[in-house]
Amino acid sequence: MWMLGKKGESGFGSKSTAEDVTQGINGSGLTAIVTGASSGIGTETARVLALRGVHVVMAVRNTEAGTKIKENIVSETPTAKVDVMELDLSSLTSVRNFAAQYCSSDLPLNILINNAGVMAPPFTLSKDGIELQFATNHLGHFLLTNLLLETMKKTSNEQEKEGKIVNVSSEAHRITYSKGINFDNINDESSYSSIYAYGQSKLANILHANELTRRFKEEKVNLTANSLHPGAIATGLLRHHSFLDGIVDWVGKYFLKTIPQGAATTCYVALHPQVKGISGEYFADSNKLKPSSFARDSELAKKLWDFSLGMKGESGFGGYSTAEDVTQGIDGSGLTAIVTGASSGIGAETARVLALHGVHVVMAVRNTETGTKVKESVLKETPNAKIDVMELDLGSLASVRKFATEYCSSALPLNILINNAGVMAPPFTLSKGNIELQFATNHLGHFLLTNLLLETMKSTSREQGKEGRIVNVSSVGHRFAKEGINFDKITDKSSYGPIEAYGRSKLANILHANELARQFKEEKVELTANSLHPGAIQTNLLRHHLFIEGVMNWVGRFFLKTIPQGAATSCYVALHPQVKGVGGEYFADCNKGDRSSFAKDPELAKKLWDFSLSMVAK
Known part of the structure; x- marks a missing residue:
C-alpha cells in the first residue's frame, strides 16, 4: 500500500504526514510523553503534538539534544508547551528515576507514546545485563508504562477523557525467532541474531499493547493501548550498519517514507477521534492492519507480561525475585x-x-x-x-x-x-x-x-x-x-x-x-x-x-x-x-x-x- 500511496478506510495513507492526520484537531488540555523524542519520528511526533496544543514531555537520553529540539519547536510555535526530561530506556534505574520524577511533578498524563528504540546492533548487554534491543525497545517501555499507569488512570478519571498508550512497533515483528519470543535465550550471545532480536523486541511491543488492552477491559478503565508500524523510514536507527545505512538513505530518496510521513501513524493513533475506544489493534499507514499470528497469541502476551515482570539484572535477580x-x-x-x-x-x-x-x-x-x-x-x-x-x-x-x-x-x-x-x-x-x-x-x-x-x-x-x-x-x-x-x-x-x-x-x-x-x-x-x-x-x-x-x-x-x-x-x-x-x-x-x-x-x-x-x- 505504501508504495502506491493509496488511502485506506481512515481517509489516510502512506503519503499522509503527521500534520495531515491531525489537521483541525485541538489537543489543548492534553499532556503526552514521547520517548526518543530527540531525533527521527520521535522529534516529529513531539513537534506536531505541540503544534496541536498538547503539552509534550520529551523523554530523551541526551537532554542537550532534546533541549535544542525543544527550542526549535518553540521557535516555530511560540505558544507550545514542551518540557525535556532525561530517560535512558536501556537502564531500569533510569526508567524508575524518570517515573518517580514525573509522578512527583503532579503533571497529568493523557498519552504515552513508547517510541524510542535501537535497531540491530552487535550483541550488547544493557546496564542491567539484558540484551540491548529487548531491554530498550520492550523492557524499558514495559516498566515505564507500569510505573505511569496510576497517573494515567487518575488523569482519565479526573478529566473524563480516554487515556492512550501507543507502542511504536514495526513490520519487522514478522521476522523473529522460531518461537516468537526466545524466553530461554534472551541474553544468549551464541544464538543471537541482530535482525531476529530486533523483530523479537518489536513483536514484544505488540504483545505488550494487547495484554494491556485485556487488563484494561477487565478493570473497566478508560484507557486504550495500540501498536503500530510507522513505515520504512530513512532515520538513524541503522547507525550500527553504516554501509547499509548509507544505501538506505540514498534509496530512501525514491522509495522510503519521509520523517513527517513516518510520524503520521503515531500521531493518528494518539490524537485522531477515529481511534476513540479502539484498543489492542495494530496500525500501519494510519489504518488497521493484521499482524502476525505470534502477535495475535493471547497466551504468548500473558507469558511475556509475566516474564517481563521477572527480568533479572546483572546479579541474577530482579524485581520478581523474593x-x-x-x-x-x-x-x-x-x-x-x-x-x-x-x-x-x-x-x-x-x-x-x-x-x-x-x-x-x-x-x-x-x-x-x-x-x-x-x-x-x-x-x-x-x-x-x-x-x-x-x-x-x-x-x-x-x-x-x-x-x-x-x-x-x-x-x-x-x-x-x-x-x-x-x-x-x-x-x-x-x-x-x-x-x-x-x-x-x-x-x-x-x-x-x-x-x-x-x-x-x-x-x-x-x-x-x-x-x-x-x-x-x-x-x-x-x-x-x-x-x-x-x-x-x-x-x-x-x-x-x-x-x-x-x-x-x-x-x-x-x-x-x-x-x-x-x-x-x-x-x-x-x-x-x-x-x-x-x-x-x-x-x-x-x-x-x-x-x-x-x-x-x-x-x-x-x-x-x-x-x-x-x-x-x-x-x-x-x-x-x-x-x-x-x-x-x-x-x-x-x-x-x-x-x-x-x-x-x-x-x-x-x-x-x-x-x-x-x-x-x-
Whole structure:
C-alpha cells in the first residue's frame, strides 16, 4: 500500500504526514510523553503534538539534544508547551528515576507514546545485563508504562477523557525467532541474531499493547493501548550498519517514507477521534492492519507480561525475585542480625527469611506484643530458629539509648544491622524529642542506634573474622527531596510537606550509609554500609492516607511488589556473597542502582552527619 500511496478506510495513507492526520484537531488540555523524542519520528511526533496544543514531555537520553529540539519547536510555535526530561530506556534505574520524577511533578498524563528504540546492533548487554534491543525497545517501555499507569488512570478519571498508550512497533515483528519470543535465550550471545532480536523486541511491543488492552477491559478503565508500524523510514536507527545505512538513505530518496510521513501513524493513533475506544489493534499507514499470528497469541502476551515482570539484572535477580530466592543456599548460621520494624511488612519478612537461613534475629519493634506473634509464627515454620524480640521506638531517642544499652550488655555479637523501620507521609507531627516525626524515625533514630552499636559490630567483626554489614532501607522516594536537606527547616510546620519530608528522610538514609562507608574505609575496619530501594510494595506505610492506601492495595494485585519480593533486596544486601566488600552503594531489585545527585554528594553526607550528631546530643 505504501508504495502506491493509496488511502485506506481512515481517509489516510502512506503519503499522509503527521500534520495531515491531525489537521483541525485541538489537543489543548492534553499532556503526552514521547520517548526518543530527540531525533527521527520521535522529534516529529513531539513537534506536531505541540503544534496541536498538547503539552509534550520529551523523554530523551541526551537532554542537550532534546533541549535544542525543544527550542526549535518553540521557535516555530511560540505558544507550545514542551518540557525535556532525561530517560535512558536501556537502564531500569533510569526508567524508575524518570517515573518517580514525573509522578512527583503532579503533571497529568493523557498519552504515552513508547517510541524510542535501537535497531540491530552487535550483541550488547544493557546496564542491567539484558540484551540491548529487548531491554530498550520492550523492557524499558514495559516498566515505564507500569510505573505511569496510576497517573494515567487518575488523569482519565479526573478529566473524563480516554487515556492512550501507543507502542511504536514495526513490520519487522514478522521476522523473529522460531518461537516468537526466545524466553530461554534472551541474553544468549551464541544464538543471537541482530535482525531476529530486533523483530523479537518489536513483536514484544505488540504483545505488550494487547495484554494491556485485556487488563484494561477487565478493570473497566478508560484507557486504550495500540501498536503500530510507522513505515520504512530513512532515520538513524541503522547507525550500527553504516554501509547499509548509507544505501538506505540514498534509496530512501525514491522509495522510503519521509520523517513527517513516518510520524503520521503515531500521531493518528494518539490524537485522531477515529481511534476513540479502539484498543489492542495494530496500525500501519494510519489504518488497521493484521499482524502476525505470534502477535495475535493471547497466551504468548500473558507469558511475556509475566516474564517481563521477572527480568533479572546483572546479579541474577530482579524485581520478581523474593527474599527466599535471593538467599537460596546461603547458610547464615553463626550470624546475628538486628532488624528494626520487624513486626510487619518487609521487616517481618526479612526477619523470617534470615531466621530460616540460620541467622539469630533480634526483632527490634515498637509493639512487643505484635512482635511476639511474628516470632511465634516464625518458630512454627522453623522450629530451630533463633529469634528474640526487644522493644524499640525509633521516634524516641530515649528508647533508642535504652535498647542499645540492653543489647550491648547482653554480650550478643552483631554482624548485621538492618535499619528498616519507617513512617510515611503523616500529617505534621513532632516526635517525643520534638523533631519532625519522619526525620526522627526514619533517619535520626537509626543514626543514633547505629552509632551506639558500632563498637559491638567492630568487635564482632574482629573476633569472628567476618565482615559486618549495615543496611539502610531507603526508597526511590528520596528523589522527592527536591531541595536536598533543608537543615534550617527540619521541624518547621509552616513549610512542611509530607511527601517532601518523607523524601528528605529517605535521602538521609542514603547519605548516612555513604558517610559510614567513607569512615569505615578510612578506619580500615571490616564493616560495610549500603542503602536500598525495596520497591513499590503493598504495606501499611500509607496508613495515614486511607483512601490512597486502599487504591494502592487494590492496584497492587496487578502492579506492586508482594511483601516477599519487597524484602528481597534487604536480604540480598544483608546476606549474599555478591555484596561482600561492597560499601556506599544504592541497590534496587537486588542490583546496583542510580540515585539522585544529592544522594551522591559527599559534602552533604558529612554535613548531615555533623547535624545529626548535634541533634542526638541535645
